[in-house]
Amino acid sequence: MFEAFAQQFALFGSAAAQAFGFPQVFVTMIATVAGIIVGAVPGLTATMALALLINLTYSMQLPVAVAFLLGVYVGAVMGGCYSAIMINIPGTPSAAATALDGFILAKKGHGGQAIGVGVIASFIGTLFSIVILIFLTPFLYKIALKFGQWEYFLISVFGIMICGNLSTQSTPIKGWIVGFLGFFTAMIGLDAVYAFPRFTYGSYSLMGGISLIPALIGVFGISEILSVLQEDVPYSIESQLGRVLPNKEIVKDIVHTAVRSGLIGCGIGAVPGAGEDIAAWVSYDVGKRRSKKGHLFGKGSYEGLASAETANNACIGGAMIPLLTLAIPGSPPAAMFLAAIWLHGIKPGPMLALESPDFLYLTAITLIIATLSMLVFGLALVKPMVKILKINRKILMPIIVPLTVIGAYAGNVNSFDIAVMFVFGILGYILRKLNYPMAPLVLGIILGPTADISFRQALMQGQGSIIPLLGRPVGIVLMVAIVWILIAGIKNSRLQKDGGVSAA
Amino acid sequence: MSQLKKTTTSDLVMGVLLFAFGIFLIVESLGMKVYNTFLDAPGFFPLILGIIFSAFGLVMFIGSLRGGSVAAAKNTFTKATLTTLFLNPQSKRVVILSFFMVVYIFGLIGRVHFAIATFLYLFVTFFYLKSTTLVKNIIISAISALVIGAVFQYVFKIPLP
Numbered sequence: 046m047f048e049a050f051a052q053q054f055a056l057f058g059s060a061a062a063q064a065f066g067f068p069q070v071f072v073t074m075i076a077t078v079a080g081i082i083v084g085a086v087p088g089l090t091a092t093m094a095l096a097l098l099i100n101l102t103y104s105m106q107l108p109v110a111v112a113f114l115l116g117v118y119v120g121a122v123m124g125g126c127y128s129a130i131m132i133n134i135p136g137t138p139s140a141a142a143t144a145l146d147g148f149i150l151a152k153k154g155h156g157g158q159a160i161g162v163g164v165i166a167s168f169i170g171t172l173f174s175i176v177i178l179i180f181l182t183p184f185l186y187k188i189a190l191k192f193g194q195w196e197y198f199l200i201s202v203f204g205i206m207i208c209g210n211l212s213t214q215s216t217p218i219k220g221w222i223v224g225f226l227g228f229f230t231a232m233i234g235l236d237a238v239y240a241f242p243r244f245t246y247g248s249y250s251l252m253g254g255i256s257l258i259p260a261l262i263g264v265f266g267i268s269e270i271l272s273v274l275q276e277d278v279p280y281s282i283e284s285q286l287g288r289v290l291p292n293k294e295i296v297k298d299i300v301h302t303a304v305r306s307g308l309i310g311c312g313i314g315a316v317p318g319a320g321e322d323i324a325a326w327v328s329y330d331v332g333k334r335r336s337k338k339g340h341l342f343g344k345g346s347y348e349g350l351a352s353a354e355t356a357n358n359a360c361i362g363g364a365m366i367p368l369l370t371l372a373i374p375g376s377p378p379a380a381m382f383l384a385a386i387w388l389h390g391i392k393p394g395p396m397l398a399l400e401s402p403d404f405l406y407l408t409a410i411t412l413i414i415a416t417l418s419m420l421v422f423g424l425a426l427v428k429p430m431v432k433i434l435k436i437n438r439k440i441l442m443p444i445i446v447p448l449t450v451i452g453a454y455a456g457n458v459n460s461f462d463i464a465v466m467f468v469f470g471i472l473g474y475i476l477r478k479l480n481y482p483m484a485p486l487v488l489g490i491i492l493g494p495t496a497d498i499s500f501r502q503a504l505m506q507g508q509g510s511i512i513p514l515l516g517r518p519v520g521i522v523l524m525v526a527i528v529w530i531l532i533a534g535i536k537n538s539r540l541q542k543d544g545g546v547s548a549a
Numbered sequence: 550m551s552q553l554k555k556t557t558t559s560d561l562v563m564g565v566l567l568f569a570f571g572i573f574l575i576v577e578s579l580g581m582k583v584y585n586t587f588l589d590a591p592g593f594f595p596l597i598l599g600i601i602f603s604a605f606g607l608v609m610f611i612g613s614l615r616g617g618s619v620a621a622a623k624n625t626f627t628k629a630t631l632t633t634l635f636l637n638p639q640s641k642r643v644v645i646l647s648f649f650m651v652v653y654i655f656g657l658i659g660r661v662h663f664a665i666a667t668f669l670y671l672f673v674t675f676f677y678l679k680s681t682t683l684v685k686n687i688i689i690s691a692i693s694a695l696v697i698g699a700v701f702q703y704v705f706k707i708p709l710p
Binding site for chain 2: 100101103104218221222225228229232236238239241243244267271274275276437439440443444446447448450451454455458460463464467470471474479496497500501502504505509538
């Protein structure tokens with residue numbers, strides 16, 4: 046017991062030495078500020094920013110790359126609250142619930158304090174989730190080590206099923222379709238077992254498969270740009286800020302909420318692909334029902350604001366748990382982080398504890414530095430940020446297009462990847478317009494190869510029989526969970542349809 | 550009501566497309582080479598996906614029929630509705646902006662220098678969106694094209710397309 050503790054402590058020390066180097070701390074601070082700006086500008090999301098920046102990290106050393114990406118991630122998730130509060134347009138989807146109370150507070154002239162509460166709640170949420178990440182992950186590594194082919198196959202299917210269920214605002218079937226479309230995308234190219242070309246039709250460019258990063262940039266970059274530019278809606282900014290630091294009464298009010306929302310956010314973050322926006326809405330809903338002042342939610346409640354903001358940032362640490370232990374990202378921005386660390390030779394999963402044992406702590410310590418930077422700069426930059434919100438989106442969004450082109454091209458130095466990015470951008474735009482969520486598509490592309498190989502190998506080991514699955518408790522639990530999600534989803538679809546028809 | 554009509558029509562079309570796509574996947578995967586047994590053949594997993602897509606297609610198709618999609622589709626696919634849809638300012642804007650991207654990505658990049666291609670793309674897009682005045686448009690386009698090219702090529706050492 047003592048030996049294990051000493052070993053973990055030594056790993057923590059070695060990771061701290063890497064994370065606290067001058068370049069890493071400096072990069073984390075700069076990246077956090079950049080992330081806050083990105084998150085604050087409506088139309089620019091944490092996922093889009095990370096997708097564009099992945100290839101920039103290629104020439105960086107691993108600790109610097111981790112500092113860069115996590116700084117942007119933490120900053121961008123929090124940054125969304127500025128525009129949600131000041132202009133009633135969430136800078137990122139995860140800040141949508143924040144706008145409900147934040148904008149009303151801003152209209153009353155308490156915009157500064159509302160942002161202050163948002164920043165402090167985000168700080169508490171992220172820190173809370175990092176603590177859970179540090180203590181829970183080593184135990185999950187041990188469980189994940191016992192996973193066989195069946196478990197990997199089932200957890201891949203479970204991932205896209207639960208993600209499809211949670212991320213869609215329409216019927217869950219739409220989320221599942223998009224998830225399986227991601228699986229299909231991952232099938233294109235040479236088969237991993239026999240190197241047989243699948244769906245390539247003689248194209249050498251397709252033999253290498255659809256590269257993950259160009260597809261991600263297309264889905265979250267190009268489609269977002271088109272979605273933003275199709276609207277021609279100007280917005281006005283509430284210029285009365287008032288004081289920024291919240292008073293003692295407000296802080297007292299939000300502490301209890303922040304702890305509960307931190308738990309909810311971290312838990313939802315750990316669900317594959319669920320993401321920050323779902324965490325914020327669930328936490329807001331629970332907060333409204335649990336709070337003594339629940340009737341004030343939606344009418345300018347600091348508690349309501351804190352519920353949403355704590356949970357969306359707590360999702361960050363939560364999303365890292367399945368990412369590090371199973372290589373399954375808990376949210377779309379975490380998927381970008383996964384793609385980035387793959388580029389640097391880090392292979393998350395149960396073997397990570399043996400191959401790069403200090404990576405967990407490097408991630409956690411970097412997140413702590415980013416969170417502290419977020420608190421300091423988040424509060425210090427309130428007034429300049431209000432000016433940044435005035436940037437014309439009709440100028441900003443077209444400028445991102447060349448960045449998406451470079452981002453897609455840089456990884457393999459291949460023009461074909463630019464075409465892939467564009468095709469996925471248009472596909473993403475059409476699917477969004479038809480109310481299909483994007484998160485399951487990304488998760489499907491990431492998990493597709495695992496699902497394919499694990500399923501075939503599991504069946505081969507059992508000589509075509511699924512009976513060996515019955516002897517695997519985790520496998521059975523996952524199987525039951527998948528069936529439950531399927532039945533619940535179908536029921537939910539029917540209820541929605543019945544509601545829709547009767548409403549019509 | 551119009552949103553519901555739009556949804557059921559799109560569900561009907563998506564149901565048919567998914568079913569056709571599923572059948573296509575099944576046919577393609579059955580045509581793939583089998584090395585040892587079919588269970589570890591390259592076509593096995595795509596076959597499963599084909600079955601899943603066909604099933605989803607059927608579910609969506611039947612669900613949309615129950616939701617009154619045939620009547621909704623008849624209303625949607627009239628000349629007047631389609632003309633309204635294509636002449637809708639939002640649709641027009643998306644088509645034109647996508648066209649600019651196509652010209653930039655497939656027509657200019659790789660044929661002219663990245664900075665020149667980017668300048669042309671930004672200038673035309675800003676001009677179409679009426680983002681700013683003509684003079685500011687030229688200045689912002691030129692500065693953005695030069696800065697993006699220089700920063701990525703010389704600071705981040707990333708090759709430009």
